[in-house]
Amino acid sequence: TRLLQHDHMVGRHVEIVGASSVGDLEVRQRIDSKLEGATIYDVDTDAIERAVAEFPFVRSVSVDRHFPSGLTVRVVEHQPLALGFDRAAKRWWLIAPDGRVLAPAEVNDWRGRVPFVRLTSTNLRTGDRLDSEPAIALLLAQSTDSTLAIDWVNVRKYALTAMLRDDVQVRFGRPEQLRTKLAVVQRMLAVMRAKGQDWKYLDVSVPG
Secondary structure: OHHHHHHOEOOOOEEEEOOOOOOHHHHHHHHHHHHOOOEOOOOOHHHHHHHHHOOOOEEEEEEEEEOOOEEEEEEEEOOOOEEEEEOOOOEEEEEOOOOEEEEEOOHHHHOOOOOEEEOOOOOOOOOOEOOOOHHHHHHHOOOOOOOOOEEEEEEEOOEEEEEEOOOOEEEEEOOOOHHHHHHHHHHHHHHHHHOOOOOOEEEOOOOO
């Protein structure tokens, strides 16, 4: 009986899948106490899932058993919406697609991967919600089929300006009618490209 139980111990047979921002080692350290002395039969998979879900980057997690002694922890991470700058703390934060603050980050690690935005909120903490932030609201207003590649968004006295990755500056004005303004931008850029024109900026602050 002792030999059978030892053969089914899961402590050394754990595979972490999908953890890139969090990291396999961090996940393993978080769940080690849940694996100590556990076999494939009595390991508490719900407790493991809850422990890993506490990481701010994790969107969902599942645990699968593989007999006789294997365990796979599958992690699905948030793909950040933007990198936001907290002026008071002079710190950059990764923002989740739902507008939630994920974690502090380094600019060079995310340059060219997500839009950079200037925030009006200050002294942020992990878990804060930024849905009402003008720059974040602009990004959240993009449709799922949008082809606009936004490089950065600036806000001054609630007047929004964005730079696209094809070097066209877009002046959105006040953070209202954002879906309409974005649709106008997309249509006008299509016109520009069709005519082979090279515009420096586009002002949609009055979209009509």
